[in-house]
Every structure is written in C-alpha cells, then in structure tokens.
Amino acid sequence: MHPEDTLGTVRNCLARLRTAFDAATVALARRCSAQGRLSGDKLDAEQVASFELAWAAADLLAADAGIAALGAQSSELDARLALLFAVEAGQAVLARLEMLHLELGLPRDALRALRDDAGWEALCHSAAGSQALDAAGRAVAASDGEVGRLALDEPHAMAQEAFRRFAAEVVAPQAEAIHRDNLTVPESLLQPLREMGVFGLSVPEQYGGSAPDGHEDALLMVLVTEALSEGSLAAAGSLITRPEILTRALVAGGTPQQQAHWLPKLAAGDPLCAIAITEPDFGSDVAALTLRGTRVAGGWRLDGAKTWCTFAGKAGLLMVVTRTDPDRALGHKGLSLLLVEKPSFDGHDFVFRQPEGGTLSGRAIPTIGYRGMHSFDLSFEDFFVPDANVVGGEAGLGKGFYYTMAGMVGGRMQTAARACGVMRAALRAAIRYSHDRKVFGQALAEFPLTRAKLARMGARLASCRQLAGAVARQVDRGEGRMEASLVKLLACRSAEMVTREALQLHGGMGYAEESPVSRYFVDARVLSIFEGAEETLALKVVARSLLERALGTA
Template sequence: MQRTVYGPEHEAFAEALRAFLTNEVVPHMAEWEDAGAVPRNLYRQVAKIGVTGIQVPAEYGGAGERSFLFNCVVTEQIAYARATLGALRVHTDVVMPYVMSYATAEQKARWLPGMAAGELMSAIAMTEPGTGSDLAGMATTARRTDEGWVLNGAKTFISGGSQAELIVVVARTSRPEDRRGGLSLLVVEEGMPGFARGKNLKKLGLLTQDTSELFFDDVLVPHANLLGEEGKAFQYLASNLAQERLSIAVNAQAQAVAALEVTLAYVKQRSVFGKPLAGFQNTKFVLADLETQVTAGQVLVDRALADHEAGALSAPDAAKVKLFCTEMQGRLVDACLQLHGGYGYVREYDICRLYADARVTRIYGGTSEVMKSIIAKSMGL
C-alpha cells in the first residue's frame, strides 16, 4: 500500500543516507561486529550529513527540525541496509529529547553543540542488576552536598555505555511515600572521579552496539549537571515513552521489510530438487502471509507516526504499535530464516543477523508483557 507519511524533503534525506550507508557502513559491518562496536569516528561522520543534530536548534549547530519523521527516516534506512550504527538511535531518539526538553540554557550551550557534531555522544542509565522494569525500585542513590551530588550505584545493559561522553543517570535522591517520586536525572561526564565502565556485554544480536555495565563510586556530580527538577525523573521518563516505543516499532517494522526482501531474493535464486525454491506452493503461501503481515504493520506504524506528528499519540496506542510490530517481526524473521534452510543459520547471510537483532525488540523499551498490561489498563481491565 502506498505510504503518504513522508514528503519530498524526507525522500531527499533518505537518498543521502542510502548513499552513505552503502559506501561507508555496509562494507564494514562484519569487521565492526567482530570488534563489538562501531568506530567512535563514525558518529562524527554521520554528523556531517546532519543525522546527530536533526532536532538540535540551529543556534547550537543542528538542523532545528521539530518533526520526528526525520529520525524515523534514519531508522528505516539503516534497517533497509541490514546495518546497525551502534547506539546512534539511543543518542538521537532517547537521550536528546530529555536534553531538549529539560536542560537549562547553560546546559544546552554546554552540551548541544557537541551532541550535534557527534563529539559528545550520550547514553541513558536506568536499568540496574536485579531491577529490570521496576524503575521505582532502583538502588542507585545520589546525596546532595554543598559541592554537588554524591552518586553511588551500578547500572547494566547500557546501550552506548562504553563510548558515550555524557551519561544521563537516573538516581534516587529522596524517599517520598510514593516510590515513583524522589528520582532525579544527573548527567555524568567522562573523566569524573569514581565513574568506571565495565567490559562490554556479549549479546545475541546488535553486535555493533556497545552495551556495558557502569559503576559509580562516590562520583561528585556538580549541581549544574542536574537535568530538570529534582525528584521528577519518573515523570520525565514517562513523558517520552510513547516516542521511544514508536521508535522501536518503526525499527522493528523496517527490519521486517528488510528480512522479507532478502528472503524473496533468496528463494528466487535458490534451487531445490531441480526447481526454484520460489516455485513451491509452500514458499508462495508463507511469503504471501508474511507480505500481508508486513503490510498491516506498515499501516499501523504510519498511522502512529501521523498521530505523533499531530501530538495525539497516546501511551496505549504506542504500546499497541510496539506490541504488534515487534511480535510480527519475531514471527517473520523466524519464517524467513526457515526458508533459507541451513544457510540462514550462518552469520554471513543477512537473515541470520536480522534474526538475532530482532529478539531484543520484544524486551527493551518495555517488554511485550508490559505493553499488554498498558493496553489492558486502557480497556478498564
């Protein structure tokens, strides 16, 4: 079905991105996967074509775009190229909105130019060992002193954690009766005494995205690095969840499209028992079903994007689109790998990477079970 969510300006941006990905990223994917991260300089390269500063105001060196659609163009083109660009999307789609919304004028002048230029990459540290989705149950604390906040604790599964120069840390700064209160956002900068990074975690997929543990041992964070108001972190995080989940859905949908494309090409050239694999009725029926599922996912994503642009995307609707697209992606990549046979289990084939990368989309940004709870609550259940 024809897509109408994008205009000519988005198509022109997509074309520039395709050229960059084809020439500068795709040929190096295997090398970067072996290294467990993209080269740090890659973020400076993508900054030159405007990716890292899409929504940063022009006075800070960015493009000043208010629309989230340009971010989605980036997400889709990376997926269509069967590539990953480290923790780029965490920087642009997750962390940047907090800085744009809650930073003071002084903080914006200090951080945004570097963030737009790819010189200051960012990560957000929420998850802790043993807490999972229970954000309010975190054990990391920050104690106010005359000199600043004394931060202690540990975080895990931090995307971009080993390369980021700015880490937005969620810490407990007080203990009110409502356990969702008393959480604050503190920006830890590279080189602060007491801040240490653990080794990169070895994951099933997303091999070019560095994911690490972070440790804070009496880290003195200046008062000037408190992001937003003290005690309002839970509220801030909740306000961006719809966009974050939409971003995950866009990525899942685009990766599903990519998986179907590589599989369609494979079955047309692969012969079995002297006959093209595409000629078997089972192959045709499986791919027809997958094409229908992908079409449904695209319609849902595009409607959610339109609602988000209009400021009307609700938390339950964002949960629906994430749930549907990530679960559909999981079913689709499994079926596509099956059609590849044994070759699908070999990493040099794109479907293997797409299969491994797909698994986490049903976990991060809120598990499928959390999405179902949100949807059920909106139904009065």
C-alpha cells in the same frame, strides 16, 4: 468479490470487531476498578486478560491503518497485502475476543454471527485463501521488498532515499564484521552520520539540530531509523535513540544554560551519549530504582549499579536516573536526572577514576545479537557529579521520571521503525534467496508454500510500516502516546516472525553466521525487550490506557 465490495466488507467486519472489543474493554475496566478508579491489585489479577486486550488493540489498529491507507495511488500489491493482513489480524482478534467475552461473562452472539457471516467467509477466502496467498506471494517475490509504500512529501522522500543509499553503501558492507567480531561502532560510520546531521534530528533548529522549533518531526525520525536499521540494527539503526531521549529530557526540564550548553553538542554527535536507567534488580519498574545520589558540597556522590546501558563505553555523556531523595516511599517522585561526563572508550570494559577518588567502571554484557553498540553493566563508587549537571537544577530534583518519560514516546516509535528496517532487510534477503536457490529442480520461489510465506511476511511489514507512519503523524500533532506503544508492540513481535521465516527459507545457510539473515534473526529478538519490554508495555501502558479511557478517567 468486487474491489469496492471487498473494502466495504472488510471495513464492516473490522467495525463489528471494534464494537465487541469496546464491550470487552468496558467490562474488564469495571472488573479492575473500585469506586470508579482502576485498582492496581485488581489489574494485576487480570494480567492475562489485559495482555490479550492489548494485542487485540494492536492488531485492530494496524488493520485499520492498512485499509485506511489504501487510495487511488496504492499499488495492487499493497492493496492485496493490506487485505491479507486485515483478514489474518481479524481472525486473531476474533479468537481473542471470544475468549475475553467468555472470561468476562459477555454474550458472544455477535462474535459467532461474524464468524459465520457469509461476507466474512468470502473475504477470508478471497484475501487469505491459497489462491490469494499465491498471487500476493508472486507479487512480493517480484517487488524486491518494496511494500507498504508511504505517501511522502518531497523532503521526507529525499531523506528516506539518502539514508537508504547510505545504509546500503556504507553501513551494510561493515555490518557483518561488526557483528561477527563483536566490534564497537567505528568512526568510519559515526563521522559520516555526524556530517549527515543524524544526531540532531530531535534537537530544535535554534540549538543546531534539524527539528522544527516548537513541534516534532516524528515521521522523519521513523524514516531515517528504518533506513539505517536495514543496513544494521546495532551498527547504525539504534544510534539516534539515546540522543533523542536525552534531548527531549533537556527540552522538557533542562535549564536554559543546560539547553544552550548540551543541545548543540548532542546535535553534533560530540559527545555521544548513553542512557542509564535499568538496574540489576529492577528492569522496567523505573519507580523502584535505587542508585543512590547523596548531596555533598557542590554536587552529588553516586553509589550503586546500572545495567543494560547501551553504548556506555563509547559515550562521553551518560544520563543517569538517580534516587536523590532517600525516602523510598516516594517511588518515582524521588528520582532525578544527573549528567555524568566520562572519557570515551572503544573496548568492552573500562574504569574511569576521578582525581577526587570516585570511580565509574563498566563491562560489556555478551549478547547473542545487537552487537556493535554493546550494553554495559555499570558500577558507581563515590562518583562525584556537580550541581550544574542535575537536569533542571534544584527545581529538577524529584522530576527525573517525568523528564525520562518525555523521551520514551520517540524511543518507542524509533524501535518500531528499527523493527521495520530489520524486517525489510530480511524480506529482501528471502526474496533474493528464493529466486537463486534451486531445490527439486526448480527455484524456491516457484513453490506455493514459499510464496505463501513471502505474502505473509510482506503483509506484516507493509502493515507495520503503514501503522508506524500513521502514528508518527499523530505524534507530530502532539497525540498518539498510547498508539506509539501499540506500534512498538506489534512491529517488534512481527520482526521476530518475519526474520524467523526468512531464516527458514534459507534452510541450513540461514543458520550459518556467514549469512546476513542469521544476524537479522538474533538482532530482531532484542526488539521486544528494550524500550519497554513487551509485557510491561502491554500491561502498564496499553491496557491501562485503554481501561482508563473506558472508565472516563484518562
């Protein structure tokens, strides 16, 4: 097919899939509604359909973003990869929609017509057939993993280059020891990152950060996070998330005094901070949290437990989501944010006793990957927090859920960027190994199946990078809240797939701890769990948003 014909065909096919997707969305919205509004019970009864709808939305959005990014400056490789992903994503969406239409009692004639369309069949062959995979794989093998290149202005390009260089020269040489020996992120990484201003990327300039006053620079955050995550997810790539969530909470609801006091400190990375949301019996169900805050003279006493509080040992400041209203029926409206100050600890457990008798203790949770920052179980016993440390003061009581959510869009964008960084590291490792490793008398890269694997890995990474860049620009315009969840959903699952294939190409060496690709594999597995588990995002954020839009109630 001629290149222009190919692009026209893929756009036409994606548009036809979008039409069928919209029909399924409307039908599911009607099934899940009562009197024109979504019903929680009906939504729960349709979780399987809602989950499939969310994944179809993610694949369609990524395919559209990859094709839309093609232009005169696009390389031949990126064009090949965008078409490859669009076709394979289209095939997955087509299968999902056929089942959804069957379940919802919708006609499937249009979907059958697309499946049998001569143009679609020709596109599948030309973009994703064995010869196309081989050509794309050869190009990926020669690219050193430089795929999905974003169109950047000079400041963003310079920042990307600076942090990629730092990740390669400073982070990567320390990453293996931090992972293998289960160390805490050392000052040899933290101090240079402070000097580079990394903890102030989301802090407004007026408070000592680098975020433009009055608007966001989500694209910069994505670029920096991806670059650091390529060096190490746990030792560098995740350091920015916690200060961003707390910064956005303070910007959204903090008093002027709290903003003036804490934001410059966060920008300087002193103290480091952690976010305590999850509880042992409540994961992503934030509204059901129970850590109790009891009002006493001059402040609050905290009693209860938190878990999966990343970096809680090293951090000197914890943002703790606390139930300050004892009426459990209030749900999320009874939650507030309290700022807990504590000493910094380097070890895997700590106990902090206040002079007045309160205690905060923590124990690091052993994990298969994502070592370095450590996630902690925390126990609060009669722990005192002064009124000055309630975000928003008296007016902030009961608004903690909303202040927390203010930082979640950025957190999800960062997690998508982390996934892209880990994918890039894994793809580059796979490319190098496939050139170096000889089997049956020739390099792995000379085998068609190896090249097909590299092509698909490259297509996933390129598409996730293009989607992350496109959604970051939406976020910078004050939009893209649901799309941030979609890119997180897709990129994190893709990181599992790419790191799995990279490890597989390494064979037995990939399973050895001494090989960095084994670290990429176990690190990638956490990405679909934190910052909103995959299932919660798909059902409670993405599908719900899509169905509300379909009902006109968004």
